[in-house]
Amino acid sequence: MSDEKSLNFLEEIVDSDLKAGKYKQIITRFPPEPNGYLHMGHAKSICLNFGLALKYGGYTNLRFDDTNPVTEDTEYVESIKNDVQWLGFQWKHELYASDYFAQLYGFGIKLIEKGLAYVDDSTSEEIAAQKGTPTQPGTDSPYRNRSKEENLKLFQEMKEGKYPDGAKVLRARIDMGHINMHMRDPILYRIKHAHHHRTGDTWCIYPMYDFAHGQSDAIEQITHSICTLEFIPHRELYDWFIAKLELYPSHQYEFARLNMTYTVMSKRKLLQLVNEKYVAGWDDPRMPTLSGVRRRGYTPESIREFCDKIGVAKRENLIDVGLLEFCVREHLNKISLRRMVVFDPLKVIITNYPEGKGEMLAGENNPEDPNATTRDVPFSREIYIEQEDFMEVAPKKFFRLAPGQMVRLKNAYIIRCESVVKDSAGKIQALHCTYIPESRSGSDTSGINVKGTLHWVSVQHAVPVETRLYDRLFKVEDLGDAEGDFKSYLNPDSLQVVQAYAEPALLEATTAERYQFLRKGYFCLDPDSTHTKLVFNRTVTLRDMWAKEAKKD
Numbered sequence: 001m002s003d004e005k006s007l008n009f010l011e012e013i014v015d016s017d018l019k020a021g022k023y024k025q026i027i028t029r030f031p032p033e034p035n036g037y038l039h040m041g042h043a044k045s046i047c048l049n050f051g052l053a054l055k056y057g058g059y060t061n062l063r064f065d066d067t068n069p070v071t072e073d074t075e076y077v078e079s080i081k082n083d084v085q086w087l088g089f090q091w092k093h094e095l096y097a098s099d100y101f102a103q104l105y106g107f108g109i110k111l112i113e114k115g116l117a118y119v120d121d122s123t124s125e126e127i128a129a130q131k132g133t134p135t136q137p138g139t140d141s142p143y144r145n146r147s148k149e150e151n152l153k154l155f156q157e158m159k160e161g162k163y164p165d166g167a168k169v170l171r172a173r174i175d176m177g178h179i180n181m182h183m184r185d186p187i188l189y190r191i192k193h194a195h196h197h198r199t200g201d202t203w204c205i206y207p208m209y210d211f212a213h214g215q216s217d218a219i220e221q222i223t224h225s226i227c228t229l230e231f232i233p234h235r236e237l238y239d240w241f242i243a244k245l246e247l248y249p250s251h252q253y254e255f256a257r258l259n260m261t262y263t264v265m266s267k268r269k270l271l272q273l274v275n276e277k278y279v280a281g282w283d284d285p286r287m288p289t290l291s292g293v294r295r296r297g298y299t300p301e302s303i304r305e306f307c308d309k310i311g312v313a314k315r316e317n318l319i320d321v322g323l324l325e326f327c328v329r330e331h332l333n334k335i336s337l338r339r340m341v342v343f344d345p346l347k348v349i350i351t352n353y354p355e356g357k358g359e360m361l362a363g364e365n366n367p368e369d370p371n372a373t374t375r376d377v378p379f380s381r382e383i384y385i386e387q388e389d390f391m392e393v394a395p396k397k398f399f400r401l402a403p404g405q406m407v408r409l410k411n412a413y414i415i416r417c418e419s420v421v422k423d424s425a426g427k428i429q430a431l432h433c434t435y436i437p438e439s440r441s442g443s444d445t446s447g448i449n450v451k452g453t454l455h456w457v458s459v460q461h462a463v464p465v466e467t468r469l470y471d472r473l474f475k476v477e478d479l480g481d482a483e484g485d486f487k488s489y490l491n492p493d494s495l496q497v498v499q500a501y502a503e504p505a506l507l508e509a510t511t512a513e514r515y516q517f518l519r520k521g522y523f524c525l526d527p528d529s530t531h532t533k534l535v536f537n538r539t540v541t542l543r544d545m546w547a548k549e550a551k552k553d
Helices: 009-019 040-055 074-086 097-113 124-130 148-160 209-219 229-245 267-275 290-296 300-310 321-335 504-508 545-552
Strands: 027-030 059-064 094-096 117-120 169-172 187-191 205-207 224-228 251-255 337-339 345-350 358-364 374-380 382-386 406-409 414-422 428-435 463-470 495-502 515-517 521-525 534-540
Touching: 009 040, 009 224, 009 251, 027 040, 027 224, 040 059, 040 074, 040 224, 040 290, 040 300, 059 074, 059 097, 074 290, 094 097, 097 117, 097 148, 097 169, 097 187, 097 205, 097 209, 097 229, 117 148, 148 187, 169 229, 205 209, 209 224, 209 229, 224 229, 229 251, 290 534, 300 321, 321 521, 321 534, 345 414, 374 382, 374 504, 463 504, 504 534
Parallel strands: 027 059, 059 094, 224 251, 337 515, 345 428, 463 534
Antiparallel strands: 117 169, 169 187, 187 205, 345 382, 358 374, 406 414, 414 428, 463 495, 515 521, 521 534
């Protein structure tokens, strides 16, 4: 099979352009607006733009589309840079649309001089009415035929701050009867007396996205400007500006944005969740933001693999979040250190193990890694196991602990349950068990085979930890089909906090490592942790619990 068949449609375009000698080098850009934190939808765009350039020996610019000073902030700029680098990519040039404000202003003057732009005093409501409808042509503005001299004078005065916000705009002079509504004399500049995060108070007029974007691409000589499908109607205007201004012929291509089950990919909605305190912040581990999934313990490798698996499409579709979780599990299984943590403790007293005695057992750090080392796991007379791992009256195929039944303790010994200790109300307080000294893991000479293996923690050495069990943020699969307020579909069980007991090796946990808590899931150390309080976030369960629930239904 040839490589050609495996190319996505954008790779086919780039491949064809290079073979035809259209470009010497591929140049792409990732152009976020710094008005919020990046989310998983942006991850797809990042992987696509940087991935194309890397594959074909080109480069990518990181350009901040900072043309709206009211909503933008340097906090977002820094978070975006961190996210792109965390994903594993490095841009060649860090640029800003605000770098081009003087040039863009000059482009506005050039369009006026060509008779292709005019200053309009109409209100926003009047301009909207002039636009017409998709089935009815628009009507000309009464200011459409102002002279070039008057337009140049008024545009200069707009720049000098002589008019209040909303008093005037600069519009392109195209065709008010055009079938494409975006071509009906779009606004190029509006007045905004607002402090800009980079240019301060130098400017009080700011270009609209449609005017700034294509020209910024052209200035940087971007060969392939990749946008999501909603920008298809904008492409004609993108090309019109470049042609009329006689700029480098950058060209726009569109692909389907990432829509994922059980979440939202709207900065506006995510901001609502943050501002209204439904989540703890932009980096809440339930959020689909890159800072959120990073804090939850997702790895950049797994996100890149996910983006590769979903591919690049021309048609909108809904991706199952289960695929992302699968990619995360696959990677975490390879890299995670194994540790034992008991969430719902039941005390086991090993009656024939000498009081005061203790020993260190060897536990594998990662059985998936042939070079992995072992860790010391302390063992003593009293241990904790999970409550769910014992049944006083057990069914036939219950291979965990029950009266008279034997199990292996992971990395340790085989034990047998001899009796149950209860309080006066009949509640189980502890189990009395015996162990088989010859059954130690790694040197077992007992000849006994048992079907169940349990994780455990020595009571004497147990380290209290807080575990935060995160789940899907919403309880419905497709928020696009949901009616009413999207917040009414929030999953009330998306976070459960459980106090647990961990083996002491977790005292050395770092935020750089990933951990598999045996039989419980994958976890990472949360930045909230202190020397006296360890906090772990559940990244993902060992299996897809939602799929299991769906089968029950």
